[in-house]
Amino acid sequence: MLELIFFFIHAIQPLLVPICFVVAWTVTILVVLSLWSAARESVATAKQMHQIPCTGCQFFTDDYRLKCTVRPSIANTEEAIHCLDYQPKTNPYLY
Template sequence: MLKLISFLIHGIQPFLVPICFVVAWTVIILIVLSLCAAAQDSLATAKQMHQIPCTGCQFFTDNYRLKCTVRPSIANTEEAIDCSDYQPKTNPYLY
């Protein structure tokens, strides 16, 4: 049995370096692709979140208990992107 294992190890040994090389670079490439996909997804989410107009609205209170006096359930969410009650702030001191 020991001779069989020794024979297998010596038979596989010339192929181990190229196999490990390919596996290592494959793992590195997969990690880089995963990081790129995560960054791309984060940018898409950030771009969508910047379309929410709540902070520039007259009815936005900037209070964590009542964020909006007209539609508090959708304040600062994706549903508020096309809010029909949006009114731009007219008082410059409210920003």
């Protein structure tokens, strides 16, 4: 049995360097592509979240118990992007 393993190792030894080279670069490229994809998706999500107008609305309370007095179920969510009840704050210095 050991002779078979010894023979197999000596048979593939000239191919180990190119195989390891290709595998190492493949793993490196996959990691870089994965990081690039994650960064691109997080930027797209951040752009969408910045379109939520709740913090500038007159009905937004900034209280975790009742975020919005008109539509509390959709406050600070993606559904609030086109909220029909949005009214800009009349006094931006009030919280």
